[in-house]
Amino acid sequence: MQIATSNPKLPRVDQILVGFSPGDAASQFALSVKRELEALGLQSQLYAEFMSPDAHDWCRPIQEYRPSSDDSLIFHYTIGSETVIHTFKNAMVAKRGILYQNITPAHFFAPYQKTDLTAQIIHGQLEFGRNQLESVVRLSDFLLTVSEFNARELRPFARCDVDLAPIFLDENQWLEISEDEPTSRALADGAVNFLFTGRIAPNKCQEDVIRLFAWYHRHINVNSRLILVGKPNPENYFADLRRLACDLGIDHRVWFTGYISQAQLLAIYRNTHLFVSMSEHEGFGVPLLEAMRFDIPILAYAAPGVAETLSGSGIVFNQKNFPELAELCHLVVTNAGEIRTQVLAGQKERLTYFSSSELSTKLRSVLHKHFAVGDFSGPNHSTGQRVEGQAP
DSSP: OOOOOOOTTSOBEEEEEEEEOTTSHHHHHHHHHHHHHHHTTOBOOEEEEEEOTTOTTTEEEGGGOOOOTTOEEEEEESSOOHHHHHHHHHOOOSEEEEEEOOOOOGGGTGGGTTTOHHHHHHHHHHHHHHHHHHHHHHHOSEEEESSHHHHHHHGGGOSSOEEEOOOOOOTTTTTTOOOOHHHHHHHOSSOEEEEEESOBOGGGOHHHHHHHHHHHHHHTOSSEEEEEEBOBSSHHHHHHHHHHHHHTTOGGGEEEEESOOHHHHHHHHHTOSEEEEOOSOOSOOHHHHHHHHTTOOEEEEOOHHHHHHHTTOSEEESSOOHHHHHHHHHHHHHTGGGHHHHHHHHHHHHHGGGOHHHHHHHHHHHHHHHHOOSOOOOSBTTTTBOOTTOOO
């Protein structure tokens, strides 16, 4: 895939991010926004300060950003960066604003910053991002965000309405991927597989997933396995998790996958019996949508962004009582009283809200409100087909 050559006759709505990686949820959403802007007849290029090695087909270094006075600019605000925030504040453009995906509170990383340089950097970026939020919001001509939880943080400083720009699942994402057979065979061994996907990071609270699994494994079902998918960040938090698993005597039943291919992830999803989230801070929960897609029952701590994403589906709890939760896991896995059947039915109903065909139209409508000229027609109603350039 190559970056398209720009057309100087089309209006531009460029996007800037602190970091871009094709597998990251925030980066994927930026690409969705780009597709919807292009479907409205607008140009959109992504720029980032930090890029993964495989990102250059989709994104350019922020140093190459050269706006004109007729352009508009969207800042995907997820963490602080002096370079990106300076670029946003000083851009001489017709209109600028943010798409806010929330900033993790820095206190989650505070215990790790003294002994880990990465944790120290992240802690500083999070504090800087939070400290700059009010001034960035007050400077914005438009405000977009992915959840009502996020919107409530912006409204006290806003000089304009806050519009919800919904995240949606690409219904074709997995169609051309075949599951990794060795991974599938290894997991289809009769063991009950618990799963959590997301960065190995302190706000995700993987230590509590391990503690819950340890109780389940030792007291209910020894033939069980915990799979933790995600890149460690910071490393000393990851070391604490590995040490905890050893101390609890379950290290041989906990699989920290690190980076894996999409084929391996597909095999994991298809062989998982329960998705467990103990995260205490989420602006939104894309992994929850993936679990719904693959008919995996969800057990989740009621962090605000998580509860909003689930909206009454899955099983949401407020107290991390591991013995009680382990018993609940057993009821779900064994479908006692049809509880698993009922949970999956509720999740399927919730998943329909995140249909790409419906929410991409809603996202395009929000973008049209701020950037496009002419009438918004959504999908091509005369033919029943989607218009060229619309996200699949």
